[in-house]
Every structure is written in C-alpha cells, then in structure tokens.
Amino acid sequence: MDRIVCLEETISVAGRVAARLIHANLAGVRKFFSSGIFCVFEGLPRGITTPARKFLPLFLATLIDKEVVDFKDVGATTLELFLGAIAKPFQYLAYENRFAEALKRHDDPYLIDAFIDVGKNPDYNSNRDLFSYTLSRMRKALRFAEPKQKQQLQPQLTKTLKVVMEQIKQDLKLLVSSPPEHANHINFVWSIVAIIRAQDICPVDPYFYQISPEYSPSRQDPRLQTAGILACGLKLEEGNVYAASSLFYLLWPNFTTALANGRLGDEQSILEQGMQHPHVFSFMLGKMLPAIIRTAVRKPEGWVLIETYVDAFEKWLAGPAVHKEVDEENMDSALTLLKCIEAGVRHLQSLDITDLHTEHLYTLIQMFKLLNLLGPSLSAYVINNPTSRNAESITQIASSLAEFSRAAGSYISDLLEGNRRSSVMDVSGTQQQYPFTLDPARLFEGMPLAIQERRRDPVLDRSSSSSENIDSFSAHMLREIGQGWITIDNNNNGSATLTVKGPATRGGPPPSTASTTSVPATQSGLGTPVPRWDAKTLVSRLREEVVNAD
Numbered sequence: 001m002d003r004i005v006c007l008e009e010t011i012s013v014a015g016r017v018a019a020r021l022i023h024a025n026l027a028g029v030r031k032f033f034s035s036g037i038f039c040v041f042e043g044l045p046r047g048i049t050t051p052a053r054k055f056l057p058l059f060l061a062t063l064i065d066k067e068v069v070d071f072k073d074v075g076a077t078t079l080e081l082f083l084g085a086i087a088k089p090f091q092y093l094a095y096e097n098r099f100a101e102a103l104k105r106h107d108d109p110y111l112i113d114a115f116i117d118v119g120k121n122p123d124y125n126s127n128r129d130l131f132s133y134t135l136s137r138m139r140k141a142l143r144f145a146e147p148k149q150k151q152q153l154q155p156q157l158t159k160t161l162k163v164v165m166e167q168i169k170q171d172l173k174l175l176v177s178s179p180p181e182h183a184n185h186i187n188f189v190w191s192i193v194a195i196i197r198a199q200d201i202c203p204v205d206p207y208f209y210q211i212s213p214e215y216s217p218s219r220q221d222p223r224l225q226t227a228g229i230l231a232c233g234l235k236l237e238e239g240n241v242y243a244a245s246s247l248f249y250l251l252w253p254n255f256t257t258a259l260a261n262g263r264l265g266d267e268q269s270i271l272e273q274g275m276q277h278p279h280v281f282s283f284m285l286g287k288m289l290p291a292i293i294r295t296a297v298r299k300p301e302g303w304v305l306i307e308t309y310v311d312a313f314e315k316w317l318a319g320p321a322v323h324k325e326v327d328e329e330n331m332d333s334a335l336t337l338l339k340c341i342e343a344g345v346r347h348l349q350s351l352d353i354t355d356l357h358t359e360h361l362y363t364l365i366q367m368f369k370l371l372n373l374l375g376p377s378l379s380a381y382v383i384n385n386p387t388s389r390n391a392e393s394i395t396q397i398a399s400s401l402a403e404f405s406r407a408a409g410s411y412i413s414d415l416l417e418g419n420r421r422s423s424v425m426d427v428s429g430t431q432q433q434y435p436f437t438l439d440p441a442r443l444f445e446g447m448p449l450a451i452q453e454r455r456r457d458p459v460l461d462r463s464s465s466s467s468e469n470i471d472s473f474s475a476h477m478l479r480e481i482g483q484g485w486i487t488i489d490n491n492n493n494g495s496a497t498l499t500v501k502g503p504a505t506r507g508g509p510p511p512s513t514a515s516t517t518s519v520p521a522t523q524s525g526l527g528t529p530v531p532r533w534d535a536k537t538l539v540s541r542l543r544e545e546v547v548n549a550d
Helices: 002-023 029-033 051-065 078-086 096-105 124-144 147-174 179-199 225-237 243-260 264-274 278-296 300-318 328-350 358-384 389-421 448-453 465-484 535-549
Strands: 485-490 495-500 503-505 518-520 528-530
Touching: 002 029, 002 051, 051 078, 051 096, 078 096, 078 124, 078 147, 096 124, 124 147, 124 179, 147 179, 179 225, 225 243, 225 264, 225 278, 243 264, 243 278, 243 300, 243 465, 243 495, 264 300, 278 300, 278 328, 278 358, 278 465, 300 358, 300 465, 328 358, 328 389, 328 465, 358 389, 358 535, 389 535, 465 485
Parallel strands: none
Antiparallel strands: 485 495, 495 528, 503 518
C-alpha cells in the first residue's frame, strides 16, 4: 500500500511539473511519453500495455486540472483518451473517476451533469455507466448540431469510437493468457459494444460479430439485435419519421432467422429486453402486435409469430420485481391493439369451416391471452377517465368481446361436457370417445350483433399513419410467409418443423450501420418444431382464456 501511495504522489507531482513545463513552452505533451529526461510513460497513451497504464488517467487528470487540455501532440483527443481509459481491462482500473471529474470540472460537453463517485474505486459496472452516459451525450450533440457543425463532428466522433474499438481488440488479445480475467472482460466488452450499437453513431467493427481465438459474441444475442432495437427506440424518441419502418425491417428478418435456426426462445428474450425502451414498447403495442394479429388470422403459420410476441409481452409485463402496466400515454396504442383483436375475431368468424385450422384456434387463444394481459390496465384507465373518447371506445369493444366470450365459453363447456358423456367402453374395457367436432358457427355466435352495429373497421381507417404502418407491415409478413415459409414433415417420428425456404436474412444491424449477410435457412437447428395440435386440448385452453376475458 505504501508503494502505491508513493507512486500516486510521484505521478501527481510529475503531472504538475509537466503542466508547468508545457505552459512555459519548454516541452510538449509528447515529451512525457517519449524516452529522455522528461519521460514519465514509455510509449504514447494508446500503446501502453505495461502496469504503468493504471496510472495514466491520474497523470492526465492532473494535467487537465492544471489547464492542459490539448493532446494533439500525442495524436489523441481528451474524448479518445477518456473513453479508452474506461473501456480497458479491470486490472488497469484505478483513477478513471478522477479523470472523469477533472474533465467535468473543465466543462467537457460529454460529461455535463454526469454522476461521478470520486471516492469509489471504478469497476466494470461504473465504467459501463459512464461509457453509456458519454455516448448518449455524443449522440445528443450530433442531433442538435447545426448542419455545418455536424459535418465536422460526425467524422470526429466516428474516429473516436473506432479508436476505442481498436484498443478493445488489442486488450482482448493481451488477456488470452489469463482465462478468468479474459472471460470477465469479454462480458464487459459485450456491454460496451452493445452501447456503441445502440447509440448508432458509427458502425460496430465486424470483429465483434465474429468468433475468434480471443473473442466470442454473446450466445443469446450474437448479432446485437437488442442494441439494434434500442437504436431504433432512440430514433422513435427523437421523432425520426422513418424509425417505425426501420424497426419493423429489423424485427422481421431477426424473427425469420430465429425461426429457421430454432432459436425463438432467444428471440423472445431479445424482444422482452427491447421493450424496456418506452418508445419500442409503444411501437410494439400500437403497430407490431396489431400487424401480427392481422397476419396470424390470415395465415395459419402465423401462430408461431403471435406466440413469440405475446410471450415476450407477458414477460415484459411481469417484470423483475413489480408487475408493470400500460400507462395512459400508451392508451391510444392499446386501443389500436384492442380494435385489432376484435377485427381478428371477426375475420376468423368469416372463415368457412374448411378454412378454419387448429392453428387459427391457437391464434385465437393468443389473442385472448393478450386481451387478458391488457385487461387490468384498460379497466384502470376506464375507471379513472370515464368521460374520455378512448374510454368510450374501450368500453364498446370490450362489451363486444365479452359478449363473444360468454357465448363461446358456454358453447365450449357444453361441447366438452357432451363429449365426455358420449364416451363409451369397448369390449376390452377401454374408454372410447366419439370424434370431437367444433362448430365454428356456434363458437362465434356471440359476435354477429356487434359486427352489425360496427359502423366500419376503425383499424382499416387509412387516414391514420399508424393504420398505414399496420397494413404495410402485415402485407409484407403475409407475402413473406406465403412465399418463403415451409413445413417439413419428419417421416421418422411423424413430427414436423416450420422453417424458411431459401436464404434467411440475418437480423443484424440495419444497412446504415452494418452490412447484411445471409445464411442457408435450414442451417443450425433445422427450423422450429410444430406442436401436434389437438383440437380438444386447444378448445379447453380457449375456454380458460375467454372465461378470464368475460
């Protein structure tokens, strides 16, 4: 400990002396990183790999405190030096908070209002938070810069992040010989790279999407899909008119790739994490889920799409500690979704008995599961805002769906009870049952009055930009499902898998930040298993959902 205190004091004194020499024009900053009488560090800041690297932030903080803020002499900016300092391995961390505080005291534009706990030793968590805050300020600076200023600032910030990513690559190579430290640092790098991707200031180096001897992307999210979703969320938050389309065309290929590779569990987790951003959640509620419902009731294979998104929505609502709710700000989106659920039920009602598949029943189950998830939030809104237009619409649609639920629940109960009573014993003493037959006309008999009273389908109101998005997203999914999805029968065991025909587009960063590559659709997982649908089991599950919705 005495040795460390002595080294700290030595570096601090060296920094103060260096500042005086620099101000007196007797030496440049570079002199203190070169061999000779002024040498403090052997090598320029970016090239230091010895244990002395731990003390570099202390030296830089001392210089900045003494008004030395120009580091062009060593080929770096203060931003490059700072981000490099907080993105380095744990074994070199010590004085990064002092460095950050020094920059903040000198009104660094990227650390304004940042919380810096100078009295606490930095770690991966605190450095990740500082990195995230700094990049958010960088993005904000770009957003509000004048056009001419932005032309200069964009390449500067891009260069800064490229320098940081290059340093990270070198650090990963240095740590290969120390497995525990290497593994911990990889986990940290995942979070740093995800922040770079989410802020969308520059492309992520392709290195971080690939497996190499010193690095491997996260198994759950190797293409940084969550970060890509959050990047779109930031664009939605900023009012970017193309953000909704960008997000859809990111989500859709991600889903089809997961379907083809049998990784829908990972996709569900990614969607849940993406919904942590409030604007992504609003998009899901008011655009994506309505488009999915519209698609799933028209294409039987859409069951897998609605199942994945509804399960992700359910997990998001459950939350890690407190059950979440749909707030008042999202009630327009919730109403759009409610209208689409009603429209979906009406569409299924219109199908001929030969066109109503067991997959449609499963989709109907998911629609009512979604309705039940929304129920508490909708009820609370109607109670607290009884005179609002949204409350009136919610009440009307809820009444229509409740009428359907009561009639369908009663019919299903009678059907199941009748099927149970009709079972007979054969000569061997085995219980035998007559074929289970569902009558769609009876199932949907609670809906006709509500349909006749509906003036027009509000979801298809083309005056709404939200409806235009829903229609275009659904049309795209319907076309892709019809042209590219196939069900493969596995003759060996009678099971089947759903996959994508031809190359499946990888769901990586959008074209603005990374190139798109393709892999054969049936590689790695050979598709997603199709359940062996049993009408009676599905009808029993449907009864549970409609009874809860009544």
